[in-house]
Amino acid sequence: MDTLLEILNLHFLLRNALYGGLVIGAVAPLVGVYLLARRMVFIGIALPQVSTAGVAGAFVWHTFFHGHPSRDVNDFVIALVGSSVLTFAVILVLALLERRRRGLLEGRIAMLYAVAGAATILLLASDRVTEIGILSLLKGEIIAIPDIELVILLLGYGAIMALLTIFHKELVLVTVDREMAVSLGKHVLVWDLLLFAVIGVTISLGVLVVGPLVMFGFLIVPPMIAGRLVMGMRTVSIVAALVGAGIALIGFAAAYRLDWPTGPTDVALAGVVLAVVTAGQALRTFSLRSA
Amino acid sequence: MADALISFHDVALGYDGVPVLEGLALDVHRGDFLALVGPNGCGKSTILKGMAGILEPLRGSIRRGSGEKPVRFGYVPQGETIEMVFPLTVFQVALMGTYGRIGPGWPVTHADHARVRACLDDVGMADLQRKPFPSLSGGQRQRVLIARALATEPDILLLDEPLSGIDVQAAQVIMDLIERLHRERRLTMVMVSHHLKALREHEAVREVVWVYEGKLLRGPATTMLSPEMVYRMMDAEIG
Numbered sequence: 001m002d003t004l005l006e007i008l009n010l011h012f013l014l015r016n017a018l019y020g021g022l023v024i025g026a027v028a029p030l031v032g033v034y035l036l037a038r039r040m041v042f043i044g045i046a047l048p049q050v051s052t053a054g055v056a057g058a059f060v061w062h063t064f065f066h067g068h069p070s071r072d073v074n075d076f077v078i079a080l081v082g083s084s085v086l087t088f089a090v091i092l093v094l095a096l097l098e099r100r101r102r103g104l105l106e107g108r109i110a111m112l113y114a115v116a117g118a119a120t121i122l123l124l125a126s127d128r129v130t131e132i133g134i135l136s137l138l139k140g141e142i143i144a145i146p147d148i149e150l151v152i153l154l155l156g157y158g159a160i161m162a163l164l165t166i167f168h169k170e171l172v173l174v175t176v177d178r179e180m181a182v183s184l185g186k187h188v189l190v191w192d193l194l195l196f197a198v199i200g201v202t203i204s205l206g207v208l209v210v211g212p213l214v215m216f217g218f219l220i221v222p223p224m225i226a227g228r229l230v231m232g233m234r235t236v237s238i239v240a241a242l243v244g245a246g247i248a249l250i251g252f253a254a255a256y257r258l259d260w261p262t263g264p265t266d267v268a269l270a271g272v273v274l275a276v277v278t279a280g281q282a283l284r285t286f287s288l289r290s291a
Numbered sequence: 292m293a294d295a296l297i298s299f300h301d302v303a304l305g306y307d308g309v310p311v312l313e314g315l316a317l318d319v320h321r322g323d324f325l326a327l328v329g330p331n332g333c334g335k336s337t338i339l340k341g342m343a344g345i346l347e348p349l350r351g352s353i354r355r356g357s358g359e360k361p362v363r364f365g366y367v368p369q370g371e372t373i374e375m376v377f378p379l380t381v382f383q384v385a386l387m388g389t390y391g392r393i394g395p396g397w398p399v400t401h402a403d404h405a406r407v408r409a410c411l412d413d414v415g416m417a418d419l420q421r422k423p424f425p426s427l428s429g430g431q432r433q434r435v436l437i438a439r440a441l442a443t444e445p446d447i448l449l450l451d452e453p454l455s456g457i458d459v460q461a462a463q464v465i466m467d468l469i470e471r472l473h474r475e476r477r478l479t480m481v482m483v484s485h486h487l488k489a490l491r492e493h494e495a496v497r498e499v500v501w502v503y504e505g506k507l508l509r510g511p512a513t514t515m516l517s518p519e520m521v522y523r524m525m526d527a528e529i530g
Contacts, residue, residue: 037376166396173390177373183343183366184391184443227377231423236377 025248029240048212058082365440388442430461
């Protein structure tokens with residue numbers, strides 16, 4: 001309890017890291033609900049990896065042509081550009097291939113995950129300074145987030161939350177029943193592109209703050225927990241956001257107290273919560289059948 | 292004809308650029324009750340999807356409506372085609388029918404909620420509105436999907452195999468419901484089915500289109516569903 005009070009203090013030294021984690025913990029599950037509903041979970045693991053490769057590529061490119069970036073705002077901007085450009089390019093290609101129904105989607109995503117991971121490692125091998133920064137990203141060490149990064153994260157994720165709230169019914173319709181959406185005259189491609197853009201921004205921004213592992217964890221696990229507790233896309237979204245924020249808060253407190261890396265602590269905690277909820281559900285079903 | 296709600300002119304329909312049906316000519320008029328029948332895989336559902344705008348023609352043209360006002364479709368897919376990772380309630384599924392009339396970003400109003408409740412009541416599903424949709428039986432699912440289609444305030448109801456995967460009694464309930472909606476709401480109906488007996492037993496089904504080897508044979512239900520006609524078609528199918 002003391003730890004919780006300490007980290008919630010407005011003058012807490014690592015408060016930006018806590019706030020960043022809370023924002024991602026609350027907003028990423030809102031996007032993850034659509035990834036699960038559309039059975040696109042693998043995209044949730046591949047895109048953060050692609051985004052990380054984009055960050056590594058941007059740093060190596062900058063080092064090669066301009067020397068090492070200074071550890072300030074430029075650092076974040078370079079990473080953001082690299083992450084966004086590669087993530088959006090991949091989303092666009094995947095969407096086009098999916099629309100033309102060419103090849104096996106799962107195969108493409110698996111290949112993407114492997115190639116992006118390998119590219120990240122190879123890029124890092126060529127640049128020692130970049131390697132140190134990216135390794136902490138890969139480990140999910142959420143320690144220091146400058147004010148400007150937190151502001152960009154808040155603006156970006158605020159916009160995502162607003163879009164998902166305003167266009168909830170359109171996004172649910174094209175997710176649950178595309179044929180119905182077309183018969184009602186909805187422009188399915190436009191809504192698909194909006195959703196893909198939202199996924200792209202969520203991942204490329206989130207990866208810069210918490211890294212690919214934690215990003216994937218927050219995208220997928222809270223909606224899975226919420227889906228076991230409540231019904232309906234809107235209710236699942238709200239509960240998933242609350243669960244994600246709760247995990248981010250308690251995970252941060254636990255990591256701070258035990259001196260563990262924050263990201264992996266969050267993901268492990270999310271896994272424990274999911275296991276407890278699943279076990280509780282199984283127990284309830286068993287007792288109902290026995291009664 | 293000028294008052295046709297849907298007109299096919301030399302239409303080719305198919306998937307991935309490969310035509311399944313070609314040279315289709317078909318009119319659906321206001322007040323029609325048309326049944327599309329034929330062997331499995333003959334393209335009945337493909338025609339229905341062409342009518343609803345879900346499939347665009349590869350060749351030819353499909354005209355929907357005759358004047359300025361666009362035709363509103365109430366599309367009823369096969370119940371088992373809707374899979375949900377996060378189950379929606381019966382009410383939430385039916386509510387989706389109102390989304391076509393509400394602009395992007397605009398909220399669903401209390402009036403829309405009331406309309407959906409009335410539609411669920413009309414199909415006898417109001418008591419189950421809080422139930423998860425996937426927990427329903429096949430017949431109950433079909434009734435909810437019909438309520439959803441009614442919530443679009445349609446000019447025409449397009450039903451894709453509404454009797455498939457359900458028992459005889461449930462099929463009877465669904466057919467009675469469809470017949471009543473046609474009679475009371477004066478709804479134009481196009482229905483895909485291979486339950487010929489059920490179609491024969493309902494007088495509302497006035498016209499039948501046999502879809503066979505890419506050709507359409509249209510005529511009065513009494514003739515097209517006569518044992519002679521059915522034997523002819525089935526004999527041809529068997530070889």
